Amino acid sequence: MNGPAMPDGNYQHLTFDVPSSGVLQITIDRPQRYNAADEVLHRELVRIWEDVEANDHIRAVVITGRGKAFSAGGDFDMLERNVRDFDTRARNWKESARLVYNMVNCSKPIVSAINGAAAGAGLAVALLADISIAARSATLVDGHTRLGVPAGDHAAIVWPLLCGMAKAKYYLLTCDALDGEAAERIGLVSLVVDDDDLLATAHDVASRLAAGAPAALRWTKYAVNNWLRMAGPTFDASLALEFLAFTGPEAAEGLAALREKREPRFSSISPI
Numbered sequence: 001m002n003g004p005a006m007p008d009g010n011y012q013h014l015t016f017d018v019p020s021s022g023v024l025q026i027t028i029d030r031p032q033r034y035n036a037a038d039e040v041l042h043r044e045l046v047r048i049w050e051d052v053e054a055n056d057h058i059r060a061v062v063i064t065g066r067g068k069a070f071s072a073g074g075d076f077d078m079l080e081r082n083v084r085d086f087d088t089r090a091r092n093w094k095e096s097a098r099l100v101y102n103m104v105n106c107s108k109p110i111v112s113a114i115n116g117a118a119a120g121a122g123l124a125v126a127l128l129a130d131i132s133i134a135a136r137s138a139t140l141v142d143g144h145t146r147l148g149v150p151a152g153d154h155a156a157i158v159w160p161l162l163c164g165m166a167k168a169k170y171y172l173l174t175c176d177a178l179d180g181e182a183a184e185r186i187g188l189v190s191l192v193v194d195d196d197d198l199l200a201t202a203h204d205v206a207s208r209l210a211a212g213a214p215a216a217l218r219w220t221k222y223a224v225n226n227w228l229r230m231a232g233p234t235f236d237a238s239l240a241l242e243f244l245a246f247t248g249p250e251a252a253e254g255l256a257a258l259r260e261k262r263e264p265r266f267s268s269i270s271p272i
Contacts, residue, residue: 005058007051013041014048015066019203022059022210024052028122031067037121038075039092045125046095049102059210062202063125064113071122073143079255082246093243096121096153100235103128104228107218109209113202114138114180114189124154127162130221131205132189134180135198140188141177144242148254148264152242157228157235163187 005018013035017025026048028035037045052058065071074082081088099121103110112129117139126132126140134140142159144151151172159168163186171178184192193201209217245251250266257264 005055007048007055007058009047009051011044011048013038014044019062020207020210022057023203023206024055024058024061025203026061026063028063028065028071028125031065031069033075034069034072034117035065035067035122036072036075038078039088041075042078042092042095042099042121045121046099046102049099049106052108053106058108059214060206061108061110062113062199062206063110063129064199064202065115065118065122067116069116069122070112070114070118070126070138071120072117073120073122076255076259079147082243083251083255089243089246093239096243097236097239100124100128100154100157101232104225107221109206109217109221111202111206111209113198114140115195115198117141119143121153127158127188128154131191131209133191133193133198133202133205134183134189135195136180136192137195138180138183139177140179140183141175142172143175145173146175146254146264147258148248148250148252148266149243149245150238150241152238152240154235156238157231159188161227161231 005022005024006016013028013030015027015029019025030036030041052061082092110129111131111133112126114126114132114134115138118126119141123140123142142151142155155172159172167186178188180192183189253266254264
């Protein structure tokens with residue numbers, strides 16, 4: 001049943017709690033697949049921010065993952081349909097853009113509590129939060145180029161601002177993973193804490209934000225997020241190139257390699 005600080009609408013893979021007054025906790029809840037985003041979860045990660053925005057009782061948000069992962073990226077079956085089906089590809093392209101812009105434009109402060117693996121759409125949610133808190137054992141990785149597509153779902157809009165162009169290019173091109181301490185060291189996340197302190201720290205931060213001056217906080221977020229809005233054309237280009245790449249042979253080989261748990265064998269011959 002929905003309470004004052006609970007979102008309207010039915011959700012299949014997101015669950016909700018109110019740990020303190022005005023704070024909504026969103027839990028990505030598909031633990032049997034390490035919270036990987038299938039089409040249902042992907043759509044829910046798009047529309048939840050619209051529901052948060054519309055609910056006057058929600059003053060701050062914590063988002064985390066159930067079980068051992070925050071969210072391990074895109075579900076392989078959904079990625080397969082991106083490769084093979086135009087309608088799926090077109091829908092996911094549009095939803096991916098809305099996910100990013102909905103988070104940027106949501107006026108309520110968002111705190112991510114990053115437990116375990118964060119990749120793909122999950123990493124986008126983790127890093128687009130206004131305050132990102134990582135467990136020391138968390139694993140953050142943008143694996144797009146290993147999949148055979150450009151880093152398009154959020155990286156171009158936010159990584160250079162968070163950690164600078166040199167670090168952004170290194171991690172986006174190599175797909176090297178970062179633990180929580182490394183992510184904080186390069187400025188990719190706001191804080192790193194011991195695993196056992198993750199949720200308590202996130203709840204404390206969110207409670208302080210919920211008790212703060214709403215207009216002052218929301219207008220500060222709006223103004224600072226103009227840096228992200230100015231990067232909108234860069235993001236739009238990266239996302240379009242990502243979904244264009246799903247039509248090509250590199251994405252097919254990258255996905256096959258992930259399914260078969262082997263290194264991808266990309267052709268050295270390309271017209272690009």
